[in-house]
Amino acid sequence: MRRWNGWGDESAAMALPGSAAALLAELLGPSAPLPDAGLAEVIARVPESRLGGGDHHLLETDPELRVRHARGQSLPDWLAMRSGEFGVFPDAVARPESGEQVRELLRLAAERDFIVIPYGGGTSVAGHITPAAGARPVVTLALTKMNRLLDLDETSGIATFGAGARGPEVEAQLRARGYTLGHFPQSWELSTLGGWVASRSSGQQSLRYGRIEQLFAGGRVETPAGPLDLPTFPASAAGPDLRELVLGSEGRLGVITEVRVRVSPLPEDERFETLFLPDWQRAFGCARELARQRIGLSMLRVANPAETFTGLRLAVDESQLGWFERLLRLRGVGEGKCMLTLGYTGSTVAVAETRRQARRILKRHGAVGLMAGKLGAKWAHGRFRYPYLREALWQLGYAVDTFETALDWSRVDGYIHDVEARVAAALADHGERVHVFTHLSHVYRQGSSAYTSYLYRVGDDYDTTLARWRTVKAVASQAIVDWGGTISHQHGVGRDHAPYLAAEKGELGLDALASLFHRFDPDGRMNPGVLLPEDRS
Amino acid sequence: MRRWNGWGDESAAMALPGSAAALLAELLGPSAPLPDAGLAEVIARVPESRLGGGDHHLLETDPELRVRHARGQSLPDWLAMRSGEFGVFPDAVARPESGEQVRELLRLAAERDFIVIPYGGGTSVAGHITPAAGARPVVTLALTKMNRLLDLDETSGIATFGAGARGPEVEAQLRARGYTLGHFPQSWELSTLGGWVASRSSGQQSLRYGRIEQLFAGGRVETPAGPLDLPTFPASAAGPDLRELVLGSEGRLGVITEVRVRVSPLPEDERFETLFLPDWQRAFGCARELARQRIGLSMLRVANPAETFTGLRLAVDESQLGWFERLLRLRGVGEGKCMLTLGYTGSTVAVAETRRQARRILKRHGAVGLMAGKLGAKWAHGRFRYPYLREALWQLGYAVDTFETALDWSRVDGYIHDVEARVAAALADHGERVHVFTHLSHVYRQGSSAYTSYLYRVGDDYDTTLARWRTVKAVASQAIVDWGGTISHQHGVGRDHAPYLAAEKGELGLDALASLFHRFDPDGRMNPGVLLPEDRS
Structure with missing residues (x-):
């Protein structure tokens, strides 16, 4: 069974070598874990749904289901889950089985004035799927059941999937026909095709297969203003490419229900x-x-x-x-x-x-x-084991998080030195050290991503631990902006990176995106507060 | 000197072999050329500018300059130039030397309420730069003087150019430093970097270098709502990519003034x-x-x-x-x-x-x-000689035009057979034959472009000749739509393809683009009537 308060399956864990504890103590000082909340305890605290019970056959209000769809995998999400202090839960979870049911849910959302958060694998590390407090009820719309290979055009190498297909589901269904998508982000075990598109994901072998931008050939999005069909062409000069509006849209313009991808024969x-x-x-x-x-x-x-x-x-x-x-x-x-x-x-x-x-x-x-x-x-x-590391470190009383960017080659080296120096010193005022390290995860002719991990000691309580994270996150994000990097190369914007988006898009650029989303979602019902800063949402 | 009424330099021509005339007569019947209008005659017919003479130092109202910037290179443009029946001329031509001057022109456009048509190399074959009759004066803004290499980041392989740099200007400036852009559309001798971006151009060697979408790393667009700066990143997951809104925007959201491109060392x-x-x-x-x-x-x-x-x-x-x-x-x-x-x-x-x-x-x-x-x-x-063929055939009394699309591999073959059959028969009601042939000009893993040329006999007059073109164009465009191709793989939408755009973008997609353009250009001053159908412009 999937962990309700961390990464992956309950049966899977990453074992640290015996010497790891001593190393961490040497690097950061000795530590001890914070106490974890129990699932039963959290379930008992879930408030009554504002959407009533048994109100509509597509809205499930079971508290455990609401707990399991309330958060992603950012460090703040993790701290919320471990402490049991979730704050806000979705009022209901919907798990439609078809595009027709998604349309029905969007009609219902308009009728009853609730917010819709599209949910793929729940692996966001930037706060994409975290509901915010507000007057309108929130429904988390999980694509889980729409996970099938619907069509395979072998002549053109185009496969059509339900957008909720997870990495292993995508590859297993293709492998049976002799194909691969070749998209392997570190979250692959849990993340979904639709989520990859919505957040502009990049796989480990993108040098060969391309990022999701290159793999995403078309599909269908159900928006509050109606369906948007994206036909497949090998290339086109017919005006701006609508696929590019959907890529990285993070649920703001609708629900991606079908994804057509460019697949390759299994390599020899x-x-x-x-x-x-x-x-x-x-x-x-x-x-x-x-x-x-x-x-x-x-x-x-x-x-x-x-x-x-x-x-x-x-x-x-x-x-x-x-x-x-x-x-x-x-x-x-x-x-x-x-x-x-x-x-x-x-x-x-x-x-x-x-x-x-x-x-x-x-x-x-x-x-x-x-x-x-x-x-x-x-x-x-x-x-795909790296995400399990957080659990292992947590048991020893250390928190780990990552941030990432991409820059032109002329800036990569200077940025890495600077950001590591800033992050290493970020908690000096708290009297804490930070251990920081970086790799280039995706290289391009023009430049490279820089993927930085950092470890720090948990505080005496959850609030202190979260405050330390906030401090490091702000320092790291500012360094990215100062060096002219993008605020995310592969994780997306969500809520956590939204304040830094204007630095690269410009105010006019953000205005343009806001106008665009408004056209698809005039009532601001689709994942508000994500991607664009709140005041534009 | 550049031909005022056709392709290329006056000194360059394509000689047809002696046997060509007999072949054409056999295929299409004997023919004779229509009479060409003279430049002096056309200049004499240019109406007074609605922007007055010497009105502003950036507005040039010289009649010959207005003639030379009035049309592109579509067949209707050609027929207009050869007959001397231009219809509408721009009221003035502006040739700014800097982004500041472009901003000044946009301010002036707002003050005096004139329309702005951004103009690169004047090579559009889809009516991108043809002014329409209307109450507001029209200024054609030619980027001709903004043609220099402004910066070269050799570490990252990024070159920054003024958007008006023509193909040979781009390559000569890069070659001097040991680099190439590698973008060689057939229009390369005359077309410009900014024009390639605005119309989503594809070069002959795109299999290696990519389309302009892959080469365009960032730059600057001056819009009526202010400047839009597009910083360069090797890749980004930070929301929809604003470059993709500029690519294919065909002048609708502003004037592209600076273009940053990914360049490669000259190949061995x-x-x-x-x-x-x-x-x-x-x-x-x-x-x-x-x-x-x-x-x-x-x-x-x-x-x-x-x-x-x-x-x-x-x-x-x-x-x-x-x-x-x-x-x-x-x-x-x-x-x-x-x-x-x-x-x-x-x-x-x-x-x-x-x-x-x-x-x-x-x-x-x-x-x-x-x-x-x-x-x-x-x-x-x-x-780069193919565009000269039109002149050679014209002298013999034949018109040639091309249309192109791209489709997934599963549809390419069927489409080509069908479109050729339909086009060959398109003028049967006119009692004329059409000679039609096709090549795949750009192949992709997913599919291919299909580039079709057709020849027909000119009519007894220009109107008949244009009517024949309209008939073939409608038949060809409908075939593209019927087969699920894109209305253009490499030439763009302009005025000629706008009526077919809804078939691939959907009504909602067109609405979204209209909202977007409106945000940048609330008064509809930028190249109205192009890209989006008139009723949305």
Whole structure:
């Protein structure tokens, strides 16, 4: 069963090595976990629904269901769930089985004046699906039951899915026909096709398959003003592309019910390799060169020294790490080393050719491979495990969160140094340290994402813990804005990033988006307060 | 000097082989050219400007300048220029030198209530820049003088240009620094960066470099509601992408003044090859397979049998063609053959590898190469010559026009057969034949563009000639809509395609675009009547 107050399935957990606790104590000071609230206790606190019981066959008001659809997976969401202080719950959950039922729900929303929050996998880390207090009742509309492959045009490579299909549901249904979508965000186990579109998601192998923007070929959105059908074309010059209004719309213009995606035949070959470079400058230069060349990698991730150090120590016991690091040192890679993971996907011939070309560049930058294929396979095996880390750290009394951006190459390096320095010092006034590390998760010819994780000690209570998060979040977001990065490369805007959006869209740009949403949703019923700042919502 | 009444420079012309006239007479019946109006005569007919003379230092009312900025290059534009019956002229032409001057012009437009038509290279083939009769004066705002490379970020590969830079100006300034944009639409000699963005242009080598959507990284638009700045990010999940509102906006929301583009180092190697396949089914299958595989071609064009036949005969004299076709026949490629042109661009190693991979596929589909490299080089040499063909045919009394769309692979073949049959018969009621042929100009994994050319005999007068065009255009556009194609893959909407836009955007989609434009241009001053149908403008 899915965890009601954290990530993933209850049966799945990430075990930290024995040495991890000592490392964390050394980095951040010793800690102890905060007490968790119990599910029964939280359920007992759920207020009566403002939409009444059994009011309409599509509105479910069962308290546990409302608890399970009340929050996403941001750190504030996590703290709310662990403390049991949810604040606001949706008044009802709707789980329609068809576009017709979605339309019925939108009609009902107009009749009874309730707010609608479209809900995919509930994996938002930016407050996309958190209801706010207000006079209007709130219905969380979960696409869970609309998860089927509806059509596959093999000639064109276009698959049509119900928007609620989760990553594994998408891939299993395609695999049975010999295809893959190839979209693997870290949230893949739980997140959905519709959610990916609504939040402009990026998968780990976007170098090959593209971001969701490139995979999303068309589909259907049910809006308060009627349905919006997006036909599929390979390309078009017929005015602005309406798909681009839906991508990143975060539920503001309607409910995405059907998604048509560009799929690929299952690749003949796929492999991952993990190598090490002696220092950040060389790792960074190597990543940039690999990205600028068109050599057909399917993935490239580069951890900075702090992330390499931390990642290894949270994955492997200190004692076992020793010999591996000694061997690396013998080959000139010691303190300050950076881990680089590459993906190769395609025909056997293409994979071989890409590896040849990559190796030439890697060698020139001093990359060292030591069990490169084995480590790569280990990465692939654990590729969706990172979100479980929060649970493991939580048990030890530490909080972890991440933030991410993307910048042109000319700014990436300066930004990372600066943001890490600012975040490391962010809790100095609280008398607390922050441990921070970064990797490039998605590289482009023009620049790169920068994905930063940070750990800090929980406070004596939930409020203090949340206050620390707020402080770090503000510092990090300001650094992104100062460096001209986007406020999100892959997580979206939600409620948490909305205050920073004007920095990149401009006031006029935000006005334009507000006009646009207003046309689809004149009564401001669709997920208000998300994406655009409240005063424009 | 640029031709005032047709394509390109006055000194450049395309010579048809001697046998062309006989071929045309055989296909369409004998013909004779219509009389051309003279420039002096047209200038004499230009009415007084409603904006007065010497009224403002940025408004030029010289009649010849107004003639030279009155029309694009659609066939109706051509007929207007050749007959001298322009109908409406802009009241003034403005040629600002800076964003500040553009802002000044927009302020002036509000003060004096005139319409503004942004003008790049004047190469529209869909009526984007044709002024309409109306109460408000019209100013054509030509970006001609804003044509410089303003900045080059070599680390990120981002170049900033004035939006008025023409193709050769873009490439010359980049080449001096070792870079290329790689965007080569057929209009490249005259069309501009801003125009490409405003109309969602696609270059011949978009398989490598991407369409303008992929090249356009950001920039600046001056709108009646103020400036819209689009910062550059390699990617972003921060809500809908405002670049996508500007792409294809066709002047409706403002004037694009600065364009930031993703540039590439000049390639080490580039070559083109032309091969022949025995029939359409094999050529089509080969093109689809080449497109579906990710093998790194920079270009792929496939002519159907009618285009192969016509193209060869309009390029080479019948007598010289004989031995070539005999040699092809000896290798199994005769009647019904299809010409396929491939582009390879990149490092020497990559070009060699791509050719190896392409050859495997080509061979399997029965492709025959006979002087493949020489013919490819000939194609490259004449790659921007096709627009000159209209002049050459005109002298013989024939009109030529083209239309184009893009469809998913599952519909491309059926569409081409049907649209050619409908167009060939379109003028039967007029007692005229139409000669029609098609090539795939841009292939994608999902589908392909289909670029159709057609020739017909001019009428006894200009009105008859235009009426014939209208009939064919309506038949062709309806076929595109019936087959679920986009009304334009690379030429844009303008005035000519606006009536067909609802078929793909939906009424709600058009409403949304209208709301959006209204936010930027509340008084409907920017290029009204273009893109959206008149009743929404």
